[in-house]
Amino acid sequence: MTAETWPTAVLRPIGRARALAAGLPGTAIQEGVIDAPFDRVWGFIADLERSVPEFDVDVARIRIVDRDGSRLRIRARSSWRMAGLPLGFDVDLEDGWCWMVARPRLYVVAMAAEPDPDDPGRTRYAHLEGITVRPRALARATRWRTRHHVASDVAGIERALGLRP
Amino acid sequence: MVDEATVRRAQRGDAASLEAVLRDLAPYLGRICGAIALDAGDDALQEAMVAIARNLGSLREPAALRGWARRIAVREAVRAGRGGRAIPVDPATLDPLGLDPRTLVPDGTTAVEVREVLAALRPEQRAVLVLRHLDGLDETEMAEVLGVARGTVKSRLHRARAAFRERWTA
Numbered sequence: 092m093t094a095e096t097w098p099t100a101v102l103r104p105i106g107r108a109r110a111l112a113a114g115l116p117g118t119a120i121q122e123g124v125i126d127a128p129f130d131r132v133w134g135f136i137a138d139l140e141r142s143v144p145e146f147d148v149d150v151a152r153i154r155i156v157d158r159d160g161s162r163l164r165i166r167a168r169s170s171w172r173m174a175g176l177p178l179g180f181d182v183d184l185e186d187g188w189c190w191m192v193a194r195p196r197l198y199v200v201a202m203a204a205e206p207d208p209d210d211p212g213r214t215r216y217a218h219l220e221g222i223t224v225r226p227r228a229l230a231r232a233t234r235w236r237t238r239h240h241v242a243s244d245v246a247g248i249e250r251a252l253g254l255r256p
Numbered sequence: 257m258v259d260e261a262t263v264r265r266a267q268r269g270d271a272a273s274l275e276a277v278l279r280d281l282a283p284y285l286g287r288i289c290g291a292i293a294l295d296a297g298d299d300a301l302q303e304a305m306v307a308i309a310r311n312l313g314s315l316r317e318p319a320a321l322r323g324w325a326r327r328i329a330v331r332e333a334v335r336a337g338r339g340g341r342a343i344p345v346d347p348a349t350l351d352p353l354g355l356d357p358r359t360l361v362p363d364g365t366t367a368v369e370v371r372e373v374l375a376a377l378r379p380e381q382r383a384v385l386v387l388r389h390l391d392g393l394d395e396t397e398m399a400e401v402l403g404v405a406r407g408t409v410k411s412r413l414h415r416a417r418a419a420f421r422e423r424w425t426a
Binding site for chain 1: 289
């Protein structure tokens with residue numbers, strides 16, 4: 092009998108995002124169900140250069156500057172609302188999982204998706220975003236803004252997929 | 257395995273280090289949760305990961321990460337396997353200490369057969385088996401992980417072992 096024959100549990104992307112949110116008090120996470128199949132949803136999101144500027148009102152442009160398997164380095168420029176600031180991110184991009192850590196490591200974004208087990212025509216989605224700095228009081232102060240931003244991103248994804256006006 | 261410096265950074269709130277810690281632990285704890293909680297294994301693993309991320313700051317010694325995380329995972333998996341009821345477990349059900357399952361289930365046993373045998377056991381029995389077989393813990397370590405006294409475990413061992421062996425060889 093080998094370890095391979097034992098039943099094994101898997102940490103799925105949304106579970107990973109929930110765990111990170113639990114350990115990062117300056118972040119907010121929103122979950123929902125998108126009325127489109129996983130391949131379509133993730134096919135859109137994973138094309139970061141196109142998708143992020145389309146659904147995130149605070150990002151004007153994204154460019155992939157380095158790629159090594161699932162590891163990417165990207166440069167982003169914020170929208171005029173955020174003063175057009177340049178930002179760098181280290182990204183881990185896998186099927187159903189995108190984990191973006193800003194340089195310096197003050198801001199993180201995670202996008203997680205998996206097929207809805209109750210309806211393969213739909214996709215469960217989780218979006219985490221926020222600051223990682225201490226003290227916690229600062230994290231609490233920014234959480235309201237983060238919650239609204241995450242909700243805006245999720246709505247932007249649904250708009251881009253033609254699921255809402 | 258992640259190094260202690262990474263664990264310390266994760267404890268201080270570094271997001272990339274926390275992600276690395278969770279990624280490192282997931283396959284190991286996935287085996288524990290899968291074998292103990294069976295169909296509820298994915299949920300148990302997720303709950304364990306949430307608890308680990310939330311409480312990582314309370315871990316005093318980074319070198320003890322895996323043992324600390326294992327305790328959390330076993331607790332969540334037994335609870336999930338029992339349909340949500342929490343441990344501590346009844347020590348009378350801690351059967352197979354000292355038992356080497358390799359002598360009872362031969363090489364070549366399929367995953368389906370292993371699952372059938374596991375499914376016939378209680379979650380706390382599966383926990384003991386997993387800790388013994390996958391982790392090689394001795395009875396002192398197992399008693400500590402499961403939150404019961406070693407002496408209590410030993411006193412129940414003889415009677416329980418016979419029943420357990422019967423199940424495996426049936």
